[in-house]
Amino acid sequence: MAPGVPLEASLTEAAFLLGALRAKLRPDGRSLLEPLPLSISLGATPGSATVRLGDALVLAHTHAELVAPRPERPYEGFVDVRAEVQPIAGPQFERGRAGEEEVRFERGIDRAIRRSEAIDREALCVVAGQKVWSVTLNVHLLSSGGPLASLDCAVLASLLSLRHFRRPDATVEGGPAPRPRRGPAAAAAPPIAHADRARVVLHDPDERAAVPLALHHTPLSVSLAVFELDAEGSAGGSGGSDSEAILLDATPLEAAQASASVNVVCTPQGEVCAVDKAGGSPLSADTLERAVDIARRRVRELAKIVEEELERDAKLRAVEVPQ
Template identity: 35%
Template sequence: MEQRLANTWRMSVNEKKFIETALLADLRVDGRRPFDYRRLTIKFGRQVLEDGSSEVQLGQTHVMGFVTSQLVQPYRDRPNEGSLSIYTEFSPMADPSFEAGRPGEFAVELGRIIDRGLRESRAVDTESLCVLAGKLVWSIRVDLHILDNGGNLVDAANVAALASLLTFRRPECTLGGENGQEVIVHPPEVKEPLPLIIHHLPVAVTFAFFGDGNIVVIDPTQNEEAVMGGRMTATLNTNGDVCAVQKAGGEGVIMQCLRIASVKATDIRSKINSAVEAHNMEKALRKIKRH
């Protein structure tokens, strides 16, 4: 992977050896235990027009998520369903190995992992996005901007996508006109925008394998990614069901990782829900004060 190779080139042999030796002693350079996450913080936009935006920090990793929508024609094979798409943007300011312009291999892979966990698990009710069957549906787009790469971009980007989707509100639509087939999109001042219907929250949990795969850690840092032998990302929903598994290299114990991932996913999901509830409460209080 291009990004991992770039990290390796920037590290000295002694630095890599130190990380590997510490892991053999069940220690990590940043002081965490093998299955400890770094500190996770979730922030949201304060303005009404910023509904559907989130800012997530996982240790030194910094990701922003934005959700937008537009009315489009549905796919022919799914005339009653809207769509959900994931896009990633890597800035050279986040990591010197990222190039501006065309997405690199890692950007494409990241988008696919998030997409597989969210869209293919049908977390968002796409049928509720239908406005006029066969003619107009809502297309939901999630943009993920990598601001700082401190390692484990997948988990941070996944949290940013979920937090943004939970706070997004789409305009209310009604049918009118002489034939009752004219779509009227109401501004937020006229009709309250509607939240998306989200069935479950698929949370991604990433593991890194070292040595012969017998050393496993969760939430690897950028330096740990440079020396790891393989990686696995498991995406689990609210019921603990596995929505997707992405594994690249390594001989790690998959079932053990899935059990740990289930516990960690529950914890992350709780933090997302708490952050969203606090945001909605603050938003409701501001609305009361304004009126």
Template identity: 30%
Template sequence: MWNYDLFKRAITLSYKRFRRILAGEIMEQRLANSLIMTVNEKNFIEAALLSDLRVDGRRPFDYRKLSISFGREDGSSEVQLGNTRVMGFVTGQLVQPYRDRPNEGTLAIYTEFSPMADPSFEAGRPGESAIELGRIVDRGLRESRAVDTESLCVISGKLVWAIRIDLHIIDNGGNLVDASNVAALAALSTFRRPECTLGGEDGQEVIVHPPEAREPLPLIIHHLPVAVTFAFIGKENVVVIDPTHHEEAVMGGSMTATLNTNGDVCAIQKAGGEGVLQSVIMQCLRIASVKSGDITSKIKSAVESYNTERSLRKIKRHNPPAGYKH
């Protein structure tokens, strides 16, 4: 029997849904579901994991190859984790501080997903996945107080440095969180802000010195909170570290643990509806503690090499005068 009221309600709901789509309010599908896979492919990945094998030849707790490089400008980094590539850029500007924290600068993270990195990414305003990625990286940095924000204060209550981290996803090969986290830490470690002094008649005029006049100052970073992501796959909840894009497509949940070299847990993010035993979580934390130490060493080694090259570039080489002999 025709039910006009039910039909009208359905039309109204469809229209509201259409409006929400236009407004960008409907949550995007998780990146893991953007990869179309057959049932046989999913079953093969799960069956292989039961034998402690992965489709790319790794063991369950093996990390992919991690490489870190830098641009010629301070505060720019590029990280490649397997087939995943992320670029990080750090900038700073003088702003008015928050009223409740007049002596502290600010730290903000923004992510950009390019359709070139993954067909499921849409250009324009950031989607739910981009916002979630930024929050996970941001939580590990800010809640652990890794960056000394008080050192960013120029004039209490008037001027502080606002540090902005932009993360650009170049290739999505899985585990964007860990790659983005390393890109952010590497860029922060090489960023330098202009030195500021006070002058003028009242001594409250801020003078921002160009890099040619005074050497820019690096950020004060107390420790490096490194994110390590685990995926839980199949009915048996097989645990693997650093999941690829294919493994993300079949995982039932994931967990990102952010730790530093001291073993301090800075943040934990659990995603997905599958429950995880406490013993499994503790095992993941022990493994993450070791992996975070290895990644920290790679970041510090890469930053040290960059600083050495930067110092060599700044050395002024003068041509010897005419007639000069050794």
């Protein structure tokens, strides 16, 4: 098989899948809304997280550095999300050439983390107009579990990395008087002279406890595969109706044969950050509403797992702050 060419299911595999869905089953034995096995590992370095969802394996790492802000946004830091897919992740990926699955993977992570404004960028400001934190999230897809499971796995790993990350505490020495943030007074304020610039001192984590990132919300991604079924059978259950079936954590075969797929990014409180449907058959309002409800329930389950894992990791570290 040539690199970069997607795998295609045989007619026998496609027929078997549809037959299983009519019987309210899936080829791997799961029910329609049963998730894939999930495992989480937080690294020894704050900001490192590895997540496996079925066959999908993702490594995420966060780091930060002090930089100068944009002149037009002196009170905001930077958030950069970088996704990398190597050929080892699957035969459909080719080095130096981004296919459709890779592009959707990168855009999905950016939509869930950066464009949803998950990180409070104003909280990254150390000295207005002089020093802000630039946070970079690197996401590596090491093994693909299909376009849907891989994206959900990557967003979960990204959120864990951001929640697990700690930046050094900083002290500001000297500097000019506080400047107005908005309005005519801010526009008329003279530029800060070099002699008046503040000095930023970064403290070692052994001296002062490192500081977590401030997050507006904690978005998580849930991708669902929708199948249109004929009159020979019924999908039934909470994941389908007589004419369709909605699948959670679709395998590569299920994702490839689905009539349509929908990605929902929402918070544990039920706030929807983004809904994306790329291609496939049109979805009715009832189907979309049912998909969002399924995603909300799954996000609450994932959020509980995230909190338990972070709490367990915090107890293992148990750092005492010097007085």
